[in-house]
Amino acid sequence: MSKRHVTTTIDGESREFLCEDEQTLLDVLRDVLMKTGTKEGCGTGDCGACSVMLDSRLVCSCLMLAAEAEGRVIETVEGMAEGDRLHPLQQHFLEEAALQCGVCTPGFLVAAQALLARNPDPSEREVRFWLAGNLCRCTGYDKIIRAVLAAAAEMRGADA
Amino acid sequence: MTQKTRDDQTLKWVGTRPIRPDGVEKVTGRARYGADFARPDMLWAKVLRSPHAHARIRSIDVREALALDGVKAIVTGDDLPEIASEQAFVGEEPTDYRMMSQNVLARGKVGYVGHAIAAVAATTSAVAEEALGLIEVDYEILPHVLDAVSAIAPDAPLVHDDLCDRKGEKKAPSNIANEVEMGHGDPEAAFASADFVIDRSFTTQAVHQGYIEPHACLAEAGPDGQVTIWCSSQGQFMIRGYTAKLLGLDLAQVRVVPAEIGGGFGGKTTVYLEPLAVALSQRSGRPVKMVMSREEVFRATGPASASRIRVKIGATRAGNFVAGEAWLDYEAGAFPGSSVAAGSMTIFAPYAFEHARSHGRDILVNKPKSAAYRAPGAPMAAFAVESVVDDLARQLEIDPIDLRLQNAAQEGVQSSFGPRYKRIGFVETLEAAQAHPHYDAPLKANQGRGVAAGMWFNAGLQSSAAVMVNADGSISVISGNPDIGGSRASLAMMAAEEFGIAYEKVGVRIGDTASVGYNDVTGGSRVTLATGKMVVEASRQVIAQLCERAAKVWDVDVERVQWADGKATVPDDDTIKPLGLAEIATGAGRTGGPIQASASGSVRGVGMSFAVHLCDVEVDPETGKVDVIRYTAFQDAGRAIHPSYVEGQIQGGAVQGIGWALNEAYVFDESGRLENPGFLDYRMPVASDLPMIDAVIIEVANPDHPYGVRGVGEAPIVPPIPAVANAVRAATGVRFSDLPLSPPRVLDALDPAS
Amino acid sequence: MEYAAPRSLDEAIGLLSQVGVDARPMAGGTDLLVQLRTGTRRPKLLVDLKQIPGLCGIDCGSQGFRIGAAVSGAEIGECLPLREAWPGVVEATELIGSTQIQGRASLGGNLCNASPAADSVPALIAAGAVCTVIGPGGRREVPVEEVVRGPGETTLSEAEIVVDFRLPQPQEGTGDAYQRMIPRTEMDIAIVGAGVSLRLAESGECLACRVALGAVAARPIRVDAAAEALIDRRPDAAALGELAAQASAAADPIDDKRGTRAYRSRVAGVLARRAAEMALRRAGPRRVAGSPAS
Incomplete structure (x- = not known):
């Protein structure tokens, strides 16, 4: 069987790739397009490390076939910064020491960005429940939650 | 040239919170983490794993798999050199190279479901996967043993037929792979002089380190014999040393390039994939990449030992600890080397005992080989001893922190594991906890507060x-x-x-x-x-x-x-x-x-780090669900170089301990197959399960470090289990001796009629 | 395995009929792709239903609601009229997995995956939802409780597809709720789930009630005996106690890694009562508008 040709937009760039029908979007991002910023922690949708935005909706890229990306718009952690200007979430993750090993960080950043796009002023509880699908084993979540709340506050200030 | 002394006044950076360089x-x-590397012309390799807990391998036939289009190399146990028995030189748990080699690739028999039998390198991971299905293994299924109690029964099946070295003596083969004993004084006689003696047994289940990054590596063996390995681990020199040893290579031929590591917690202090990837690369002449699935991580790496611990402490009416004795049985898995020695060392370490003794046994069972996990061996020991100390405080009607202060180890005290303590900060840490507003904050119905202490060495x-x-x-x-x-x-x-x-x-x-x-x-x-x-x-x-x-x-x-x-x-x-x-x-x-x-x-003259945790829980009396509603962790860091990362270690360790206490556990079926090899049913804490974890750093400088540093990474996982259990005891009146404190267990204890 | 994304129902049904048992329809894919990965299912053809207009979108009319079977949980959660009318159904749907899973998971998939523990199903049963099924034999309306046969198995015939779910506009005095027990706060499969929908008269008497339980039998079950504990009575503590006892008695669960039989039976009663209590609050004369806190 020949490979499938898929045309899509990833991190603002129009991209084409060839894939097998059974390959997930995560497989293609990492192993075909070599965009390894998006991580695999479980492959079964339980850890959130592979979080990406699909047409502005937060999804696990391990739970989506690459073939389903045809004509869709995908955003990953690699597109969050504008050049060398970090997104406020990225900046606050650094300032609050919200990462230790850092392997869950890309997923958390993408998920948190999706939250703040919908709810610019979330409560601690809302942040915790929104991010419940992102596992972190290093931090106990404390500093991650603080970083998201701090970034939200800064972004609200910037918008005002 | 003169050297200035480092005191707080002259420090510009130590104690501040700059952004990390990486x-x-x-x-x-x-x-770039372990799985983020690629090389031109790279192959993908997969591992065939045992479906049986205990079986002899009669034969392995790889012919059909080798014939599959795209398959480039296969290795089985016969392809690795036989290794003589020799103690490994680094890592956190004792390991023998011969056993390590057998764990990396089974020889003659398999010891647990998930044990590696063969590895296949192919042009794609899908082809490698398909080839695994074409390998024919002829097994003679053997009776298996899944827990420490059955393993030491007289008629138990032997996990290894020939293991008889214990305490340096030859004995009849058994599943007791090792025994340790330590302490001082004569506890048995001293218990007679105690006004109160509490003697209680505890069990804990195997738990996984739960790092988010699965094991992964890429290896390239050149025609000149030079080998390069890119991988994530807790030590590039450890990977080099173990891989070279297992494959009979000179260390100078092997270069290991460390990737960023996506969590380890002790679980990445040994090799699983690297020797296989190198062997496959040597045979195929191409770079070989291997990435474990999460299921493989659960079935074939880690975990921390399951344990059974009996603790006996005697105290006077005035609250002085007279004697302590403990018996610890830790499951090593299918190869020797649990953390029972460290458990035996730490169990009475926070306290000044005139008479203390611990007896540890390393017990073989047909489960994955245990691996180090953050303060290896100590959390389960602390669960036992700190639960008993809590009960003593209750019985003596003494404030639990006062009781600990009264018996706290300090400079000059003979430790239960041998040496006398140098300057340590246990007393200061207890005092900080007692003075903290959390300790006196009011509680509502169905809520309870627990306190527990713990220590860990600094290597x-x-x-x-x-x-x-x-x-x-x-x-x-x-x-x-x-x-x-x-x-x-x-x-x-x-x-x-x-x-x-x-x-x-x-x-x-x-x-x-x-x-x-x-x-x-x-x-x-x-x-x-x-x-x-x-x-x-x-x-x-x-x-x-x-x-x-x-x-x-x-x-x-x-x-x-x-x-x-x-x-x-x-x-x-x-x-x-x-x-x-x-x-x-x-x-x-x-x-x-x-x-x-x-x-x-x-490096010698290292410090010790002591931790004291306060935990508030709320228990739903109708469902048995335990929620941690407030948590404060105090720890002597000696000196916090970067306080944010010290706090991070404390918070992360506390939450791993909370997970261990409440819901994390390996669940095996009767055949020895792990039933929960994924994050769905191996329930690590998620963000919504937790409150903020307040970390309070105490600084009692380590006199042997230029900046007074004490290692902080491990001590914070020691107190959480008993802190949670003691809080549940306070909320419900029930003392829990078995982990995890999952809703069914808690509800059953609250109302056994159900 | 091959993937196909037909644009019409006819095309989808054609593909499914052609390939037969080796074909598998897919909506969000959040269960199916996991089954593919773990080898539990090995279909030769995946038929993606998300491009078919009939399975997408939510219609809110005076007669009630039509929810496309492939609509994601996230979209359902954003539909305020639906949340206003059937908060229990919406909340149960939102409990399916994480935020990420919500971006994909659908009611059709949650039902046809046929797990006894599916969160949306007891709430849909309690609410009296009916689904439209279309296949080579034509179109039929099936109450949700009749779709699941047992773990992983449905009553649908080959090539039949659940197209949408229909819920009426609730009558005055209606309230519904769903409660589930999991060891954590998120990310777990229900150990027990309980959906309750009821209607109160102005007098405070309960006019109608439906109770459904998940994860306590081979499939989600409707428990009429529990509902009858409230019907034509004032829902006082005694009535709610009987509802709980009936729910526990109706439970016929298994022991497994997630919970024991005894635990599930007991907690089934607790959750049925708690769901009924929440439904009663919602059924009160002045229902508070807007979305409740998650």
Whole structure:
């Protein structure tokens, strides 16, 4: 069987790739397009490390076939910064020491960005429940939650 | 040259919270972890694993698999050299090379479901996967044993037929792989003089370290015999050493390039994939990449031992601990080497006992080989001893922190594991907890508060670091320890402090095994402590050279030169204009060439870190669900170089312990197959399960470290289990002796009628 | 395995009929792709239903609601009229997995995956939802409780597809709720789930009630005996106690890694009562508008 040709937009760039029908979007991002910023922690949708935005909706890229990306718009952690200007979430993750090993960080950043796009002023509880699908084993979540709340506050200030 | 002492007044960086040097690449997705490497023409390899808990391998037929289009190489146990029995040199749990080799690839028999039998390299992972299905293994299924109690029964099946060395003596083969005993005094006699004796047994289940990054590596063996491995681990030198040993290679032929590591917690202090990837690369002549699935991680790596612990403590009416005795049985898995020795060492360590003894046994069962997990062996021991101390406090009607203060280990006290304590901060940590508003905060119905303490050693071990002055006056530091949680920052801060320059002027790189001196693993809470000490030593050597160069430029006696704030000065002659780091560096070619130094050593005189945790829970009496509603963790960090990362260690350790207490557990079916090999049913805490974890740092300087550092990474996982259990005891009146405190267990205990 | 994304129902049914048992329809894929990965299912053809207009979108009319079977949980959560009318159904749907899973998971998939523990199903049963099934034999309306046969198995014939779900506009005095027990706060499969929908008269008497339980039998079950504890009575503590007892008695669960039989039976009663209590609050005369806190 020949490979499938898929045309899509990833991190603002129009991209084409060839894939097998059974390959997930995560497989293609990492192993075909070599965009390894998006991580695999479980492959079964339980850890959130592979979080990406699909047409502005937060999804696990391990739970989506690459073939389903045809004509869709995908955003990953690699597109969050504008050049060398970090997104406020990225900046606050650094300032609050919200990462230790850092392997869950890309997923958390993408998920948190999706939250703040919908709810610019979330409560601690809302942040915790929104991010419940992102596992972190290093931090106990404390500093991650603080970083998201701090970034939200800064972004609200910037918008005002 | 004179050296200034490091006190709070002169410190510019230590104790501040700068952004970590590797931060930007980690928030932008550019940092490369174990699975993020690729090479042209690379093959993908997969592992065939045993479906049986215990079986003899009669034969393995790989012919059909080899014939599959795209399959390039297969290795089985027959392809690895036989290794003589020899104790491994690094890592956190004792390991024998012969056993390690058998765990990496089974020889003759399989010891657990998930045990590796063969590995296949193919052009794609799908082809490799398909080939696994074509390998025919003929098994003779053997009776298996799944828990420590059955394993030591007289008629138990033997996990190994020939293991009979214990305490250096030959005995009849059994599943008791090792026995340890330690302590002092005569507890048995002393219990008679106690007014109260509590004697209780506890059990805990196997739990996994739960790092988010699965094991992964890429190996390339050249036709000249040179081997390069890119992988994430807790030690590139450990990977090099073990892989070379298992494959019969010279260390000099193997170079290991450390990837960023996506969590380890002790679980990445051994090899699983790397020897297979190298062997497949040698056979195929192509680079080979291997990445474990999460299911493989659960079935074939880790976990921390399941345990059964009996603790007996006697106390006087006034609350003095008279004697303590403990019996610890830890499951090693299918190969010897649980953390029972460390459990036996730590179980009474926080307290001053006149009579203390612990007896530990390392017990073989047909489950995955246990691996180190953060303060290996200590959390389960603390669960037992701190539950008993809590009950004693209740019985004696003494405040639980007062009771601990009354018996707390301090400087000069004989520890239960041997040496006398040097300066430690247990008393200060207990006092901080007692004085904290959390300790007196009101509770509502169905809520309870628990307190528990714990300690962990700091490993010193071997470390090396190199420090180089660049032509522009910036400093490059090379460390040989993977940065698992911010150690680049703490090393850079100490170097900046030594040189008296800006933190941003220090670059820290983690070197591969060919670019920096040997380092033991990132483990034992040792990197900031021990490797940090080497960075400080190398920096001081470099500063001495800088002073010599300045003396040469000025033509003055080097004894008159002093280094301060990034400059060489001559304090007794103000006509001599100070020379900055950049000026000396730029002119280095004229004063003797490049300026650099490296330091290596076996670091001794390490500290101990003590932790005290306060936990509030709310128990739903109708469902048995336990929610942690407030948590405060106190810990003696000696000196917090970067307080945010110290807090992070404390918070992360606390939450791992909370998970262990409440819901995490390996669940095996009767055939020995793990029923929950995924994050769905292996229930690690998620963000919505938890409150903020308040971390309170106590600083009682370690007298043996230039900045007073104590390793902080492991102690915080020691108190949480008993802190949660004691809180549940306070909320419900029920003492739980078995983990996890899952809703069915709790509800059943609250109302056995159900 | 091959993937196909037909644009029409006819095309989808054609593909499914052609390939037969080796074909598998897919909506969000959040269960199916996991089954593919773990080898539990090995279909030769995946038929993606998300491009078919009939399975997408939510219609809110005076007669009630039509929810496309492939609509994601996230979209359902954003539909305020639906949340206003059937908060229990919406909340149960939102409990399916994480935020990420919500971006994909659908009611059709949650039902046809046929797990006894599916969160949305007891709430849909309690609410009296009916689904439209279309296949080679034509179109039929099936109450949700009749779709699941047992673990992983449905009553649908080959090539039949659940197209949408229909819920009426609730009558005055209606309230519904769903409660589930999991060991954590998120990310777990229900150990027990309980959906209750009821209607109160102005007098405070309960006019109608439906109770459904998940994860306590081979499939989600409707428990009429529990509902009858409230019907034509004032829902006081005694009535709610009987509802709980009936729910526990109706439970016929298994012991497994997630919970024991005894635990599930007991907690089934607790959750049925708690769901009924919440439904009663919602059924009160002045229902508070807007979305409740998650």
